[in-house]
Amino acid sequence: MVRFEQVAKRYPGGIQALGEVSFGLARGEMVFLTGHSGAGKSTLLKLIALLERPSRGRVLFDGRNVGRISRRQIPWLRRQIGIVFQDHSLLSDRRVFDNVALPLVIAGVAYPEIRKRVRAALDKVGLLEKERMYPPMLSGGQQQRVGIARAIVAKPPLLLADEPTGNLDPELSAELMQFFVSLNELGTTVLIASHDLDLIRRLQRRVLVLKDGALADDVPARQVAAP
Ligand SMILES: Nc1ncnc2c1ncn2[C@@H]1O[C@H](COP(=O)(O)OP(=O)(O)OP(=O)(O)O)[C@@H](O)[C@H]1O
Numbered sequence: 001m002v003r004f005e006q007v008a009k010r011y012p013g014g015i016q017a018l019g020e021v022s023f024g025l026a027r028g029e030m031v032f033l034t035g036h037s038g039a040g041k042s043t044l045l046k047l048i049a050l051l052e053r054p055s056r057g058r059v060l061f062d063g064r065n066v067g068r069i070s071r072r073q074i075p076w077l078r079r080q081i082g083i084v085f086q087d088h089s090l091l092s093d094r095r096v097f098d099n100v101a102l103p104l105v106i107a108g109v110a111y112p113e114i115r116k117r118v119r120a121a122l123d124k125v126g127l128l129e130k131e132r133m134y135p136p137m138l139s140g141g142q143q144q145r146v147g148i149a150r151a152i153v154a155k156p157p158l159l160l161a162d163e164p165t166g167n168l169d170p171e172l173s174a175e176l177m178q179f180f181v182s183l184n185e186l187g188t189t190v191l192i193a194s195h196d197l198d199l200i201r202r203l204q205r206r207v208l209v210l211k212d213g214a215l216a217d218d219v220p221a222r223q224v225a226a227p
Helices: 041-048 071-080 096-106 111-124 140-152 170-185 197-203
Strands: 004-009 014-024 029-037 056-061 081-084 158-162 190-193 208-210 214-219
Touching: 004 041, 014 041, 014 056, 014 208, 014 214, 029 041, 029 170, 029 197, 041 056, 041 158, 041 190, 071 081, 081 140, 096 111, 096 140, 111 140, 140 158, 140 170, 158 170, 170 190, 170 197
Parallel strands: 029 190, 029 208, 081 158, 158 190
Antiparallel strands: 004 014, 004 056, 208 214
């Protein structure tokens, strides 16, 4: 589904965030991406979603070179991918309902269907009763869950999550990870950047390890040490 071929990313200002990274992500996989702070995890996710472009190498999505995709095809690519950001990126002056509805509104879905799907997504993350609130009225963990509802509401085949449990207590983190597992079991391909090694070990999935912008390890699920 996703393939990196010797991908390098240098940001303006000369920072080399990734260098020569190659790996593949098959449809239906659930994979963790780990590594120290600044290792390049967020950059790698952004390259998949075309929020950044590679300086060298190719990022392929379903065989298409994402770096060469035409302006007209960008909405198509964005519909394939749901993203949970580290900082939630919610609109603070829109209600929870409207934040979650955004991808469907952009896709031109009719209102009755939007209402049904938004409420189903909020229900899944346990926040249905907060639909009329504004993000600043919610705790950090609740805002994180609104971000997750927004990422899944359009049922994208690929879900990318950047430290999705960063603001959550251990119990809620475990619950959310279980939620990602169930999405994966229903067919969604999932790539999660996290440095919560305990959680990663508990779930026993393939782990990609980044170190200083290079892929230092690619550990198959069966070799992930139990906690
Ligand atoms: N927009 C940007 N402009 C310039 N440098 C950037 C930009 N975004 C990231 N970097 C740099 O690229 C490197 C990799 O950053 P990235 O955010 O991908 O790491 P990370 O592994 O996600 O870190 P963390 O776990 O702290 O979020 C860092 O040195 C960072 O400072």
